[in-house]
Amino acid sequence: MLAEALALSGVLFVIGVIGVLTRRNAIIVFMSVELMLNAVNLSFVAFSKLYGATGQVFVIFVMTVAAAEAAVGLAIIISIFRHQETVNLKDINLLRG
Amino acid sequence: MNFDLSVPTQLMQALTPDVFLMVGAMALMLVSALRPDSDEHQRLVGYCSIGVLLATLGIVIWFGSRGFTSGPGVIAVDGYRLAADMLFILAALGAIALGIEYNGREGIWNAESHVLVLFATSGMMIMAAARDLMIVFIGIEIMSIAVYVLAGMNRRSPRSAEGALKYFLLGAFSTGFLLYGIALVYGSTGSTNFTTIGHNIVQYKLAHQGMLLMGVGLLLVGFAFKVAAVPFHMWAPDVYEGAPTPITAYMAAAVKAAAFATFLRLWRESFDLLDFAWLMPVWWIAAATMIYGNLVALAQRNVKRLLAYSSIVHSGYLLVAIAAGTNSGSAAFLFYLLAYTLATFGAFAVVCAMSRPGDRDLEITDYEGLWRVRPGLAIGMAICMLALLGFPVFGGAGFWAKVYVLAAAEATPFRQLMPLTVLLVLASVISAGYYLQIVRVMFMKPRPEGAQVPAATGALTRLVLAISVALVILVGLIPARAVGWARNNQPTAPVTLSTAKAP
Numbered sequence: 001m002l003a004e005a006l007a008l009s010g011v012l013f014v015i016g017v018i019g020v021l022t023r024r025n026a027i028i029v030f031m032s033v034e035l036m037l038n039a040v041n042l043s044f045v046a047f048s049k050l051y052g053a054t055g056q057v058f059v060i061f062v063m064t065v066a067a068a069e070a071a072v073g074l075a076i077i078i079s080i081f082r083h084q085e086t087v088n089l090k091d092i093n094l095l096r097g
Numbered sequence: 098m099n100f101d102l103s104v105p106t107q108l109m110q111a112l113t114p115d116v117f118l119m120v121g122a123m124a125l126m127l128v129s130a131l132r133p134d135s136d137e138h139q140r141l142v143g144y145c146s147i148g149v150l151l152a153t154l155g156i157v158i159w160f161g162s163r164g165f166t167s168g169p170g171v172i173a174v175d176g177y178r179l180a181a182d183m184l185f186i187l188a189a190l191g192a193i194a195l196g197i198e199y200n201g202r203e204g205i206w207n208a209e210s211h212v213l214v215l216f217a218t219s220g221m222m223i224m225a226a227a228r229d230l231m232i233v234f235i236g237i238e239i240m241s242i243a244v245y246v247l248a249g250m251n252r253r254s255p256r257s258a259e260g261a262l263k264y265f266l267l268g269a270f271s272t273g274f275l276l277y278g279i280a281l282v283y284g285s286t287g288s289t290n291f292t293t294i295g296h297n298i299v300q301y302k303l304a305h306q307g308m309l310l311m312g313v314g315l316l317l318v319g320f321a322f323k324v325a326a327v328p329f330h331m332w333a334p335d336v337y338e339g340a341p342t343p344i345t346a347y348m349a350a351a352v353k354a355a356a357f358a359t360f361l362r363l364w365r366e367s368f369d370l371l372d373f374a375w376l377m378p379v380w381w382i383a384a385a386t387m388i389y390g391n392l393v394a395l396a397q398r399n400v401k402r403l404l405a406y407s408s409i410v411h412s413g414y415l416l417v418a419i420a421a422g423t424n425s426g427s428a429a430f431l432f433y434l435l436a437y438t439l440a441t442f443g444a445f446a447v448v449c450a451m452s453r454p455g456d457r458d459l460e461i462t463d464y465e466g467l468w469r470v471r472p473g474l475a476i477g478m479a480i481c482m483l484a485l486l487g488f489p490v491f492g493g494a495g496f497w498a499k500v501y502v503l504a505a506a507e508a509t510p511f512r513q514l515m516p517l518t519v520l521l522v523l524a525s526v527i528s529a530g531y532y533l534q535i536v537r538v539m540f541m542k543p544r545p546e547g548a549q550v551p552a553a554t555g556a557l558t559r560l561v562l563a564i565s566v567a568l569v570i571l572v573g574l575i576p577a578r579a580v581g582w583a584r585n586n587q588p589t590a591p592v593t594l595s596t597a598k599a600p
Contacts, residue, residue, distance in 0.1 A: 040273065043284065044283070051283070051288075054289055057231070058234075061234065062234075065238045065242075072242050073265050079249060079258045095256060095335040
């Protein structure tokens with residue numbers, strides 16, 4: 001069971017990374033980041049079957065932090081939408097040099 | 098006193114400075130919400146924040162003077178932690194002092210901006226204390242989430258919002274790597290505790306296990322993102338340019354120092370034996386960071402962006418100290434962070450004083466002939482530039498910082514570090530191209546016709562500049578004492594590892 005769970009977590013993580021690197025919509029990039037974090041959570045839960053509760057405690061922490069991060073992240077995305085009327089990363093390029 | 102960290106009350110006592118700062122920050126958050134935003138209220142909360150930081154600094158110094166230690170556990174009580182705490186508090190003091198005047202001028206009247214600096218600082222202090230990957234993660238996130246908000250604090254500026262978005266997306270992305278690295282290290286060693294990880298690697302002969310090495314690699318990528326080392330640096334120039342200037346200084350100095358402090362402790366206490374695997378990747382990252390960062394910095398025309406690239410380059414120099422991995426390596430590392438923090442704050446204080454509302458006047462050409470109109474600013478900037486360059490005598494602490502890093506790299510058993518020290522010297526020579534360019538422009542060029550005289554510099558900005566420059570020179574005069582301070586404040590490496598390494 002452990003090997004399958006780890007493989008699934010690895011695949012999900014890679015899908016998340018590819019999503020961040022290829023998608024240009026800020027919301028979808030953010031969703032891909034969340035996918036990466038949840039892939040890691042799956043690993044932690046799988047490992048905690050071997051080593052006891054530490055992994056599960058870690059998962060609770062990660063979920064809490066991800067929720068706080070989502071609140072701040074969406075606020076930032078809204079504030080940039082107010083300025084630029086877009087959340088497409090291709091069009092957000094004032095800072096260059 | 099030796100804290101027994103398995104007893105909750107003693108664990109709380111061992112965390113006194115961190116908890117004090119957090120409680121103070123929460124109380125100030127309430128104060129800042131008491132009245133509507135105004136310049137006066139913003140100033141009041143700013144001064145209160147400085148008071149809380151000074152009190153925390155007092156507690157940290159008291160902790161250090163009592164020589165507390167701790168048993169095994171999730172946090173460390175040692176000189177290394179307290180020395181790093183002092184650096185973070187110094188940087189936070191500078192950021193808030195600059196911020197009070199900068200925010201007043203730019204019309205950023207959110208009183209919370211100062212409180213968020215306190216929260217970020219408490220996260221950094223947790224990171225420096227952490228001896229467990231779980232605590233590392235919590236510390237990094239307490240710091241990062243506050244700094245994401247700080248980067249976008251100037252709500253009227255689209256540049257600030259853009260910088261915050263880029264910082265947030267790449268910061269969260271790098272957290273993913275860090276976390277996966279933690280998961281794999283936990284999966285292969287069965288623990289998240291630094292000391293236990295180190296022990297288990299020795300005891301169960303895990304050094305060549307694929308999962309562990311992959312975890313270490315992912316951790317390295319995560320930390321390289323956080324300290325903006327090439328090739329994981331691309332967010333830094335944009336974010337540093339977009340963020341309000343005092344926050345840029347804070348990010349360039351403290352956020353980087355915090356990531357490095359955790360990085361060094363984790364590497365020394367857990368992965369010391371794995372040097373066969375991480376030495377060459379760190380070598381390449383350091384070399385690429387020094388060379389690439391310098392070459393791109395040469396092309397910059399915006400001073401804030403130039404300082405962003407300079408901070409990337411300094412990550413490279415610090416990585417050399419980490420690669421050295423010995424006790425003198427970590428002493429050189431702390432000394433370098435001290436010199437770098439002081440010089441960075443001096444330089445950004447001048448940038449704050451020079452820019453007009455809306456963050457204009459940030460081009461190098463705006464500094465032409467500064468000596469004729471604002472000699473104090475010009476001299477302060479020149480000393481900070483020379484310190485960042487590592488110029489002998491006039492560069493003060495910056496020169497000795499580079500000397501100690503070079504000495505530490507030469508004294509290691511790793512032969513591979515020799516070419517890296519040569520690269521470090523070469524990179525410093527290249528960096529003269531832009532540091533001295535600023536000095537030349539300020540002193541040798543005439544003030545252009547019709548150029549505006551910068552507005553009178555505020556008292557707090559002048560104070561930050563004066564203290565940074567004075568300390569750069571003072572530490573440069575007594576480097577032996579300062580490096581003695583750094584040498585006494587080592588992360589305590591577990592005994593089994595150093596003995597296992599001896600043969």
